[in-house]
Amino acid sequence: MxxxxxxxxxxxxxxxxxxxxxxxxxVSAHLSYCERCRRTDGQLQTVGGAMLERLDPVSVSESLLDTVLARLEDPAPLAYAGQTEVSALPGLLQRLTNKDFSQLVWKRVTRALSISYLSTGDTSHEFALLRIAAGGRIPEHTHGGNEMTLVLEGGFSDGRDSYHPGDFIYRSSEDTHAPVALDGEDCICLTVLDAPLKFTGWQHRWLNPFLKLRAS
Ligand SMILES: [Zn+2]
Structure with missing residues (x-):
């Protein structure tokens, strides 16, 4: 869940x-794990379609969106046939990674952390997989910008909560954190950044000039 x-x-x-x-x-990759957000996405697309149709001359009532959002807590309809919670890798990532993380080019940043950069064609955002060794910690860092993270394998905790496959986390430039992978299994996350990480601890600050945004 x-x-x-x-x-x-x-x-x-x-x-x-x-x-x-x-x-x-x-976000799409999260949807492939999360029935609740898939349902919302479908509803929002319906609302968007209705708005477009009625754009001229009748405007949609302002309460329509509220109504849709309020219905998010309704009981879920029947589960999608064949969809299992936390299944294999989302289709898009299967294409980008050729379904095999071990075949990717991994760059080692610290003893516990490696990064593999993937290309989406978006030149303003870095799109990369992080591998954190089981029990390993990403040095405390902040962001020059915003960071989206989606857990794909294993899990990590950041002192506030713990995160598992399918969980989506968004951090802004004000957040400083030092995620620690859960024991037992390496943690693999997808991250999307619009500015490079900045390590804040003295042991790792020297790495900062090397952490350029690799967006392609
Ligand atoms: Zn969701």
Whole structure:
């Protein structure tokens, strides 16, 4: 069961097709794990379609969106046939990674952290997989910008909560955190950044000039 979801703003922009490609890919990947957000996405697309149809001359009532959002807590309809919670890798990532993480080019950043950069064609966002060794920690860092994270395998905790496959986490430039992978299994996450990480601890600060945004 995924516990951490994209905000309604992100779901709305996703449904409207207005998110930058790399962010849209991350939200889409979450949808493949999360029935609740898939349902919202479908409803928002319906609302968007209705708004377009009625754009001229009748405007849609302002309460329509509220009504849709209020219905999010309704009981779920029958589960999608053949969909299982936390299944294999989302289709899009299967294509980008050739279904095999071990075949990707991994760059080692610290003893516990490796990064593999993937290309989405979005030149304003870095789209990368992070591998954190089981029990390993990403050095404390902040962001020059915003970071979307989706857990794909294993899990991590950041002192506030713990995150598991399918969980979506969004952090802004004000957040400083030092995620620690859960024991027992390496954690693999997808991250989408619009500015490079900045390590804040003295042991790792020297790495900062090397952490350029690799958006392609
Ligand atoms: Zn969700």
């Amino acid at each position: 995924t516990k951490h979801h994209p905000s309604n703003d992100f779901l709305m922009e996703h449904a409207a097709g207005s998110l930058p490609v790399a962010q849209a890919a991350c």
